[in-house]
Amino acid sequence: xxxxxxxxxxxxxxxxxxxxxxxxxxxxxxxxxxxxxxxxxxxxxxxxxxxxxxxxxxxxxxxxxxxxxxxxxxxxxxxxxxxxxxxxxxxxxxxxxxxxxxxxxxxxxxxxxxxxxxxxxxxxxxxxxxxxxxxxxxxxxxxxxxxxxxxxxxxxxxxxxxxxxxxxxxxxxxxxxxxxxxxxxxxxxxxxxxxxxxxxxxxxxxxxxxxxxxxxxxxxxxxxxxxxxxxxxxxxxxxxxxxxxxxxxxxxxxxxxxxxxxxxxxxxxxxxxxxxxxxxxxxxxxxxxxxxxxxxxxxxxxxxxxxxxxxxxxxxxxxxxxxxxxxxxxxxxxxxxxxxxxxxxxxxxxxxxxxxxxxxxxxxxxxxxxxxxxxxxxxxxxxxxxxxxxxxxxxxxxxxxxxxxxxxxxxxxxxxxxxxxxxxxxxxxxxxxxx
Amino acid sequence: xxxxxxxxxxxxxxxxxxxxxxxxxxxxxxxxxxxxxxxxxxxxxxxxxxxxxxxxxxxxxxxxxxxxxxxxxxxxxxxxxxxxxxxxxxxxxxxxxxxxxxxxxxxxxxxxxxxxxxxxxxxxxxxxxxxxxxxxxxxxxxxxxxxxxxxxxxxxxxxxxxxxxxxxxxxxxxxxxxxxxxxxxxxxxxxxxxxxxxxxxxxxxxxxxxxxxxxxxxxxxxxxxxxxxxxxxxxxxxxx
Numbered sequence: 001x002x003x004x005x006x007x008x009x010x011x012x013x014x015x016x017x018x019x020x021x022x023x024x025x026x027x028x029x030x031x032x033x034x035x036x037x038x039x040x041x042x043x044x045x046x047x048x049x050x051x052x053x054x055x056x057x058x059x060x061x062x063x064x065x066x067x068x069x070x071x072x073x074x075x076x077x078x079x080x081x082x083x084x085x086x087x088x089x090x091x092x093x094x095x096x097x098x099x100x101x102x103x104x105x106x107x108x109x110x111x112x113x114x115x116x117x118x119x120x121x122x123x124x125x126x127x128x129x130x131x132x133x134x135x136x137x138x139x140x141x142x143x144x145x146x147x148x149x150x151x152x153x154x155x156x157x158x159x160x161x162x163x164x165x166x167x168x169x170x171x172x173x174x175x176x177x178x179x180x181x182x183x184x185x186x187x188x189x190x191x192x193x194x195x196x197x198x199x200x201x202x203x204x205x206x207x208x209x210x211x212x213x214x215x216x217x218x219x220x221x222x223x224x225x226x227x228x229x230x231x232x233x234x235x236x237x238x239x240x241x242x243x244x245x246x247x248x249x250x251x252x253x254x255x256x257x258x259x260x261x262x263x264x265x266x267x268x269x270x271x272x273x274x275x276x277x278x279x280x281x282x283x284x285x286x287x288x289x290x291x292x293x294x295x296x297x298x299x300x301x302x303x304x305x306x307x308x309x310x311x312x313x314x315x316x317x318x319x320x321x322x323x324x325x326x327x328x329x330x331x332x333x334x335x336x337x338x339x340x341x342x343x344x345x346x347x348x349x350x351x352x353x354x355x356x357x358x359x360x361x362x363x364x365x366x367x368x369x370x371x372x373x374x375x376x377x378x379x380x381x382x383x384x385x386x387x388x389x390x391x392x393x394x395x396x397x398x399x400x401x402x403x404x405x406x407x408x409x410x411x412x413x414x415x416x417x418x419x420x421x422x423x424x425x426x427x428x429x430x431x432x433x434x435x
Numbered sequence: 436x437x438x439x440x441x442x443x444x445x446x447x448x449x450x451x452x453x454x455x456x457x458x459x460x461x462x463x464x465x466x467x468x469x470x471x472x473x474x475x476x477x478x479x480x481x482x483x484x485x486x487x488x489x490x491x492x493x494x495x496x497x498x499x500x501x502x503x504x505x506x507x508x509x510x511x512x513x514x515x516x517x518x519x520x521x522x523x524x525x526x527x528x529x530x531x532x533x534x535x536x537x538x539x540x541x542x543x544x545x546x547x548x549x550x551x552x553x554x555x556x557x558x559x560x561x562x563x564x565x566x567x568x569x570x571x572x573x574x575x576x577x578x579x580x581x582x583x584x585x586x587x588x589x590x591x592x593x594x595x596x597x598x599x600x601x602x603x604x605x606x607x608x609x610x611x612x613x614x615x616x617x618x619x620x621x622x623x624x625x626x627x628x629x630x631x632x633x634x635x636x637x638x639x640x641x642x643x644x645x646x647x648x649x650x651x652x653x654x655x656x657x658x659x660x661x662x663x664x665x666x667x668x669x670x671x672x673x674x675x
Contacts (some may be wrong), residue, residue, distance in 0.1 A: 015532060344489070352545060
């Protein structure tokens with residue numbers, strides 16, 4: 001009977017077309033509003049690296065000054081000082097560890113028709129690529145030897161590689177960066193995780209880093225860190241002073257073999273902090289924190305209160321739309337009372353009538369979902385026009401596409417419950433006599 | 436086929452009790468064509484609604500084709516209605532958005548017949564009422580008489596044992612009414628029991644017998660076809 005009722009539902013869309021169109025539109029607007037905010041929430045709060053997010057950890061070692069320190073107070077900065085980063089890279093119990101900072105370099109294209117341009121990059125250690133499952137279109141990460149030497153090697157993202165070298169594989173090609181020759185060792189595949197969970201402190205281009213060079217190279221060339229550099233004490237000028245200082249500007253990650261090794265890592269870091277306190281480097285007796293990916297996104301407030309509020313408001317709006325739809329459905333179904341009477345007389349039980357009208361409501365929900373999807377695409381396009389970072393987040397994936405129809409269908413079915421129940425209560429004898 | 440014993444129907448509001456039927460007794464045998472007459476408000480419609488399982492009765496007993504309907508739930512009553520009964524109404528009661536084929540299809544859907552069986556039954560039923568060529572037409576495209584024929588086809592398609600007709604010619608002119616009545620007589624002659632409410636005494640005399648209702652009780656019984664009565668077919672209890 002489902003197919004029969006579905007066919008009747010489709011046919012009845014044409015019945016009272018103005019009323020039906022109004023219902024579909026109201027439902028669509030409500031669905032579009034909630035789906036477009038949900039889409040952003042989904043992108044921002046989803047697990048960016050499923051299967052590994054509970055094995056990747058950001059450590060927080062508070063190296064601030066003791067003056068005015070209150071236990072449990074929110075730290076000014078959660079990055080790491082260079083000495084700690086080097087110490088932890090040298091010795092740690094985890095499977096892998098990486099440190100990184102954002103930077104920029106000018107690139108002189110090998111083709112004379114393209115002018116030199118400033119590019120935004122990342123300077124991580126080699127383990128970064130394996131830790132974050134970074135795909136390569138061409139080549140591979142730089143070698144351990146390159147890293148140890150601080151060699152002039154670079155990995156380009158796909159856009160920059162195509163801009164500079166066209167469709168050709170540029171691995172092995174040379175490139176002038178900050179007036180020095182660099183050898184291309186790899187080209188990243190399509191990799192632009194949103195949110196940029198691996199580097200949540202400091203801004204970057206919405207389209208992702210345009211190049212990556214070894215951190216050792218960036219340090220050897222004294223590249224300026226892009227993003228925040230927090231110093232709790234006045235330091236001497238110069239790059240060497242920055243490296244030796246307690247200023248925090250490095251972002252650090254550990255990867256353990258399993259989530260159970262977290263305790264071991266925590267214990268190691270506490271021992272490390274204890275040693276550094278004895279050496280007089282760490283002056284606060286602050287707890288050592290270890291955040292996995294999802295906890296780190298929570299701490300960094302990747303999903304802001306504004307976004308959460310928007311989602312709640314959108315759902316409030318959807319409920320408002322539902323209430324309107326209930327009213328319209330009541331009107332539509334009450335006009336169908338004679339038909340209910342006839343069907344009941346011809347052998348339909350209340351249950352059959354309930355099924356028929358609920359499926360008809362579902363058809364309206366699907367129509368609303370279809371229109372809602374179009375409106376949601378429009379809304380996301382409008383949101384994306386605000387900024388490039390919003391454009392990267394305001395997108396619809398298959399999951400959200402399915403969710404749009406699910407929300408619309410559920411919303412319509414919920415809205416249809418009361419009108420459908422009312423339809424079932426029709427007394428056939430009265431309807432048949434009044435015809 | 437249909438037997439009601441000491442049946443009563445009381446409509447209650449918080450102020451008033453109205454006895455639509457009281458001590459109502461009727462026994463209709465298989466193959467009979469019985470008319471029910473009576474003044475407005477006498478209880479004809481209540482009787483027909485109860486007979487058609489569209490309303491519950493307050494007390495008494497109602498046996499339909501051997502099934503005691505008292506206490507049956509909605510699903511069972513609906514199934515019984517679908518399998519055993521056919522309805523013809525004064526206002527035709529076709530679904531305006533469905534063409535003739537789909538209108539006749541409605542009760543067959545609830546019966547659970549497969550598509551092939553349904554198609555065969557619909558075509559046979561519409562052919563029987565002379566509308567086989569207009570299956571794709573909508574009710575609004577037909578005359579009143581034709582619409583009533585479609586309603587008859589719909590009632591017949593499920594091969595009911597009992598046809599309940601509520602003033603089936605009430606909205607038709609004399610010529611169309613005659614046509615519909617002849618059709619009903621043919622159906623009855625083929626073995627289907629018919630119970631028809633009518634105000635028209637001319638139609639009443641054409642049936643096997645007439646049951647007259649006044650104040651919710653059978654007041655008079657007029658036998659028109661001795662052979663059936665003699666065979667013990669009609670035993671309507673006159674309580675007045």
